[in-house]
Amino acid sequence: MTENTGSNKIDSFHKKKNKEEMQKQLISFALMIVFTILAFVVVATGMMDKMLVIPVLLVLAIVQVAFQFYYFMHMKHEGHEMASAMIYGGIWAAILAVAGLSTIVWW
Amino acid sequence: MSIAATQKRGFGAVLWDYVTTVDHKKIAHLYLFAGGLFFLIGGLEAMLIRIQLAKPDNDFLSAGLYNEVITMHGTTMIFLAAMPLIFALMNAVLPLQIGARDVAFPYLNSLGFWLFMFGGILLNCSWFLGGAPDAGWTAYAPLSTTSPGHGVDFYVMGLQIAGAGTLIGGINFLVTVVNMRAPGMTYMRMPLFTWASFIASVLILFAFPALTVGLFLLMFDRMFGTAFFDVSLGGNTIIWEHIFWIFGHPEVYILILPLFGVFSDVFSTFAKKRLFGYTAMVFATMLIAFLGFMVWAHHMFTVGLGPVANSIFSIATMAIAVPTGIKIFNWLATLWGGNITINSAMLWALAFIPTFTIGGMTGVMVASVAADYQYHDSYFVVAHFHYVIVGGTIFGIFSALHYWWPKMFGRILREGLGKLTFWTFFIGFHLTFFIQHFLGLMGMPRRYWVFHSGDGLDLGNLISTIGAFFMAFGVIVFIINAILTARDAKAPADPWDGRTLEWATASPPAHYNFKQTPLVRGLDPLWIEKSEGKGKMTPAEPLGEIHMPNSSFLPFLFSLGLFVAGFGFIYQTDNKAWLAVLIGGMAFSLGTMVVRSMKDDLGYHISKEELEREAD
Numbered sequence: 001m002t003e004n005t006g007s008n009k010i011d012s013f014h015k016k017k018n019k020e021e022m023q024k025q026l027i028s029f030a031l032m033i034v035f036t037i038l039a040f041v042v043v044a045t046g047m048m049d050k051m052l053v054i055p056v057l058l059v060l061a062i063v064q065v066a067f068q069f070y071y072f073m074h075m076k077h078e079g080h081e082m083a084s085a086m087i088y089g090g091i092w093a094a095i096l097a098v099a100g101l102s103t104i105v106w107w
Numbered sequence: 108m109s110i111a112a113t114q115k116r117g118f119g120a121v122l123w124d125y126v127t128t129v130d131h132k133k134i135a136h137l138y139l140f141a142g143g144l145f146f147l148i149g150g151l152e153a154m155l156i157r158i159q160l161a162k163p164d165n166d167f168l169s170a171g172l173y174n175e176v177i178t179m180h181g182t183t184m185i186f187l188a189a190m191p192l193i194f195a196l197m198n199a200v201l202p203l204q205i206g207a208r209d210v211a212f213p214y215l216n217s218l219g220f221w222l223f224m225f226g227g228i229l230l231n232c233s234w235f236l237g238g239a240p241d242a243g244w245t246a247y248a249p250l251s252t253t254s255p256g257h258g259v260d261f262y263v264m265g266l267q268i269a270g271a272g273t274l275i276g277g278i279n280f281l282v283t284v285v286n287m288r289a290p291g292m293t294y295m296r297m298p299l300f301t302w303a304s305f306i307a308s309v310l311i312l313f314a315f316p317a318l319t320v321g322l323f324l325l326m327f328d329r330m331f332g333t334a335f336f337d338v339s340l341g342g343n344t345i346i347w348e349h350i351f352w353i354f355g356h357p358e359v360y361i362l363i364l365p366l367f368g369v370f371s372d373v374f375s376t377f378a379k380k381r382l383f384g385y386t387a388m389v390f391a392t393m394l395i396a397f398l399g400f401m402v403w404a405h406h407m408f409t410v411g412l413g414p415v416a417n418s419i420f421s422i423a424t425m426a427i428a429v430p431t432g433i434k435i436f437n438w439l440a441t442l443w444g445g446n447i448t449i450n451s452a453m454l455w456a457l458a459f460i461p462t463f464t465i466g467g468m469t470g471v472m473v474a475s476v477a478a479d480y481q482y483h484d485s486y487f488v489v490a491h492f493h494y495v496i497v498g499g500t501i502f503g504i505f506s507a508l509h510y511w512w513p514k515m516f517g518r519i520l521r522e523g524l525g526k527l528t529f530w531t532f533f534i535g536f537h538l539t540f541f542i543q544h545f546l547g548l549m550g551m552p553r554r555y556w557v558f559h560s561g562d563g564l565d566l567g568n569l570i571s572t573i574g575a576f577f578m579a580f581g582v583i584v585f586i587i588n589a590i591l592t593a594r595d596a597k598a599p600a601d602p603w604d605g606r607t608l609e610w611a612t613a614s615p616p617a618h619y620n621f622k623q624t625p626l627v628r629g630l631d632p633l634w635i636e637k638s639e640g641k642g643k644m645t646p647a648e649p650l651g652e653i654h655m656p657n658s659s660f661l662p663f664l665f666s667l668g669l670f671v672a673g674f675g676f677i678y679q680t681d682n683k684a685w686l687a688v689l690i691g692g693m694a695f696s697l698g699t700m701v702v703r704s705m706k707d708d709l710g711y712h713i714s715k716e717e718l719e720r721e722a723d
Contacts, residue, residue: 090312093314097353104413105345
């Protein structure tokens with residue numbers, strides 16, 4: 001996590017770790033592009049009706065956000081417990097507010 | 108004390124020092140003075156309300172002015188008095204309690220204060236510029252969207268600017284607690300005040316954005332012709348109530364939780380015991396914060412949300428009584444069998460328990476939907492929230508000020524005057540508000556300008572007004588006390604035989620707090636060292652250079668720019684020429700941000716030699 005990757009004195013263990021990390025990043029990057037294309041295709045071709053498209057787009061978006069947080073912003077690494085707790089706390093507060101408004105006021 | 112700080116300096120130099128300071132201890136002083144000033148203004152407004160209601164059919168205040176006074180009393184007391192006084196305590200003590208040299212972002216700390224200050228001044232400018240806001244502190248639409256004049260515009264802009272400052276302050280304390288704890292200071296070794304402030308900061312982070320959004324919507328409705336709350340154009344007035352209380356309910360926990368922390372520290376110090384049920388206290392605080400986000404609609408039972416929504420929010424509200432009860436019993440158990448010292452700080456804390464419990468009991472009563480139809484918007488509710496906010500927050504602030512005054516100012520407040528303040532305020536408080544429960548049950552509605560002589564409310568209101576004068580007397584005695592002690596002898600570092608890290612520093616602490624960062628070996632770290640006969644903290648690092656931030660005038664200027672832009676926003680509805688003021692103010696603030704970004708400000712170092720010269 002905080003290793004100095006610029007140094008040439010990296011031992012084989014860290015070398016392997018970094019390689020795995022890079023692979024994961026590339027895989028998630030590719031997946032995110034695929035998901036984005038998928039989202040556009042679904043809408044552009046009109047292959048699904050509106051009731052289905054919206055949940056599909058939402059699921060794709062949530063997966064992409066998770067990739068972003070965990071692989072690109074390193075939330076899966078150690079030392080991010082507090083950050084995750086805060087993010088999930090914030091999401092929870094936001095969901096409560098939106099759920100409250102949509103069920104009580106707009107429904 | 109450093110040599111420079113003990114030299115006599117001119118008034119101008121001291122003023123410049125405070126305007127540009129980024130030191131958390133001086134910012135605590137600023138928050139205390141500003142919050143104290145607004146507390147006096149809000150208190151004056153309260154006295155005007157009580158004088159108006161002293162006798163039936165009174166005409167001391169006109170009806171319109173009365174609406175302005177009640178609105179400004181509520182708004183000032185919540186946003187401009189209670190919040191900054193709490194921030195004063197957090198700034199003064201929190202970094203010391205975790206063994207840090209300052210908060211994580213000293214510059215932002217200063218910015219947060221000046222934003223709050225200018226927001227508060229903007230709000231109060233309304234008194235001199237055609238009338239204060241008059242839609243109640245809750246500013247319910249459509250009353251707030253249709254209120255004539257600029258009063259509510261001042262409310263919107265003032266709170267928006269002050270709210271930004273509060274948000275900055277909250278985030279600053281979060282980062283400070285997460286990142287700046289001394290070696291060994293694990294989360295479960297933090298003093299309860301630090302814990303409670305940390306959780307209150309989480310609430311600030313999640314609750315204030317709702318206020319920001321609500322104020323933006325209201326601002327656009329009033330100034331730029333939108334119709335979020337205009338029913339005739341397809342808007343919905345109830346949305347304001349929801350957004351306001353999604354913010355507003357967590358806000359009342361922001362007001363009370365840090366003071367729960369204060370009471371925990373005061374009880375364990377003056378009972379000479381480890382806090383009973385420390386872990387339970389921490390988790391009870393978290394649980395209150397968690398539940399605090401799902402109870403907002405209990406302010407809206409009579410709106411007509413339907414039986415299902417009302418039941419859910421009613422049950423969630425009653426559930427909060429459980430963690431609060433855990434805390435009350437833990438405090439009692441801390442006192443049980445303790446070696447108790449009763450002084451001013453302890454008196455406030457002891458008085459808090461029965462007072463807050465009465466407020467909590469009436470809270471469960473108003474949480475019951477069927478009964479709430481009777482209590483709603485009556486003086487019963489007024490009595491309830493003054494019992495929790497004054498009996499919890501204000502009692503807590505007084506307790507904390509008596510407890511930490513030596514740490515903040517290097518002097519001990521006088522006991523005799525402290526006890527006089529306590530007894531007059533305590534008796535006055537119960538005289539004022541206890542009777543209001545019954546006035547409410549007898550049918551006296553909240554926010555009414557007059558009552559009539561045949562209503563049978565005369566005696567109750569007179570008693571309430573007499574009580575208010577007792578409270579005012581108590582506050583004046585406190586101010587005299589604070590002024591008199593300035594000439595007293597310097598306080599020792601640890602006057603109360605304290606348990607936590609702040610008492611390991613001098614009174615007041617050196618500007619770098621700790622010469623060497625202390626090593627924490629458990630809960631109540633100073634007490635551990637004392638009980639093992641050592642009496643002082645073991646350093647966790649060798650003596651070395653200390654890196655300190657430079658003072659800066661930019662936070663003041665940035666906030667000044669927004670203050671000017673606020674006037675532009677308010678008056679551009681009358682004359683578009685005011686847009687120049689709006690843009691000018693914003694551009695000025697942006698300019699200060701650019702200066703801050705472009706200019707490298709790396710701070711300075713205190714050398715090892717200089718540290719060695721200074722006595723411990």
